[in-house]
Every structure is written in C-alpha cells, then in structure tokens.
Amino acid sequence: MKIRTLTLGDFQTNCYLVSDENGVTAVIDPGYEPEAILTRAAQEQLQIAAILLTHGHFDHVGGVKAIADAAHCPVWMNEKDRAMPSWLTNGELYYTDPYQEGSTVQVGRLTFTVMETPGHTPGSVCLRCENALFSGDTLFAGGCGRTDLPGGSMTELRESLARLAAIPGNLTVLPGHGGATTLERERAWIR
Numbered sequence: 001m002k003i004r005t006l007t008l009g010d011f012q013t014n015c016y017l018v019s020d021e022n023g024v025t026a027v028i029d030p031g032y033e034p035e036a037i038l039t040r041a042a043q044e045q046l047q048i049a050a051i052l053l054t055h056g057h058f059d060h061v062g063g064v065k066a067i068a069d070a071a072h073c074p075v076w077m078n079e080k081d082r083a084m085p086s087w088l089t090n091g092e093l094y095y096t097d098p099y100q101e102g103s104t105v106q107v108g109r110l111t112f113t114v115m116e117t118p119g120h121t122p123g124s125v126c127l128r129c130e131n132a133l134f135s136g137d138t139l140f141a142g143g144c145g146r147t148d149l150p151g152g153s154m155t156e157l158r159e160s161l162a163r164l165a166a167i168p169g170n171l172t173v174l175p176g177h178g179g180a181t182t183l184e185r186e187r188a189w190i191r
Contacts, residue, residue, distance in 0.1 A: 001110055001130050003174065006040060008032040011059040014176055016134060019046055024108025027051045027067060028127065028134050029176060034063035038070055050074055050107045054136025054176060055124040056081030058090035065094045076105055078116065081123030084151045099125070117164065119157020120145030126164065133171040133183065139164055141173070141181035142189065165190040 004017040009032030016028040017040065025046040030037050041048055048071035051064055056077060068075050077095035086092065099105065101116040115126045117138040124145070127134040137145030138160055147154045170184040 001132070003132065004040065004044070005174070005180075006033075006037060008036060009059060009062070012177055013059045014174065014178075015063075016174060017041060017044075017046060018107070018110065018129060018132075018134075020108035020110050022108055023047055024049050024110075026105075026107040026110065026112065029054055029060040029136065030063035030067050031058070031060040032062050034066035034070075037063060037067060041071075047108075048073055050076060050105060052105060052107075052112060052127055052134075053077040053095065054127065054134060054138070055121040056084055056089045056093045057121065057137070058088060060136065060176060061093065062090050068094070068096070078114075078123030078125050080116075080118070081121050081151070083122055088149060088151075115163070117157075117160035119147060119153050119155075119160045121149075122151045122153075124160070128171070131169070131171055133164075133167075133173050135164070135173050135175045137176045139173055139186060139190075140175045140178050141186070145176075161190045 002019045006015045013031040019025040023046045075095040079098040099114045103114040105112045113128045120137045173181045
C-alpha cells in the first residue's frame, strides 16, 4: 500500500490517495481542488477506483462530484450524515454507495473496513486498511474533532474515541487535518 497526502484548501484538509501495487487508488476525503487531485493521479499513473468519505462536512466533500465524474467511480459515505444542514455539507451530499459499521470496500487489492465513530458528525467513520487508520475528524494528533456544530455530540465522540483506544496494536493514524500520529501515542490522552 502506498499513501500520498495532499493538504488542500483554506481548512488545510488532508486528502489521501491510497494505492495498491498496481496503482488502483482510493481517494479519501477530496474536500478541495479536484483538479489538483486528478492532476496528481494522472502524473503518477494512478487509476482512481473509489472515493471514500469519512464524513460529510464541506471541507471533506467539495471535490467529490468532479472527481467521480472524471474517474467514473463510486463514492462511499455513511448515510447518517444526510441529516446535517446543507450549509455544512456543500449542498446536497453526493454519493453512490452507503456504508456502515463493519462494511468493507475493496479497491484493487486493498480492503478498507468501516468503523462508525459518531460524535463529530452523526455519520463519521474511520477507515482501516492494513496498519493505517484514516480517522477523518474523529481523531487528530493530540486532539479530536469539534462537536459544537449541528449533529455533533461530545458524548458520542467520547464513546468513539474509547472504541479507537481499544483497537489492539499500534496503527498509523492519518487524520483529516494536521500531521500523522500513532494510535499508541493518542491512547495516552484518550483514556
């Protein structure tokens, strides 16, 4: 698995291009600058086969439609985020396939497993692939996502963080904003 990180837009949102050894690629959270994402994929001869969303906030979904149209690929999201107001979601959320707790998405030779982690939004998910955890805005290095926007819940976020802390092993955590961290490092403040 090869992971490329593009930090894009005013909110410095991390978009991840996650590829197998053949270049078959999942785009995680293309919030901004779809042209930059498509250009990078073309430069590296990557085949975009799916878009995976950790949640529906505008800074994570803004580039979805343009990339899906260009790549002719499915877009996966947890439907619980449909309840959020449109000003938070960049209008009506675009996706083709819903996923939920325990769902798996096969992208080339990579398997992404979905873990529902509500709190930041009702439909927030973390995506695990091999030893990487794409945590969206659920878990950051030294912090977690905000809960003061519509659909947020500190009680649910605490429960989600406790579930993440209980995952065995030391995964690399790749958040929606900021630098990468490890699950072992973050367990120190989660508990």
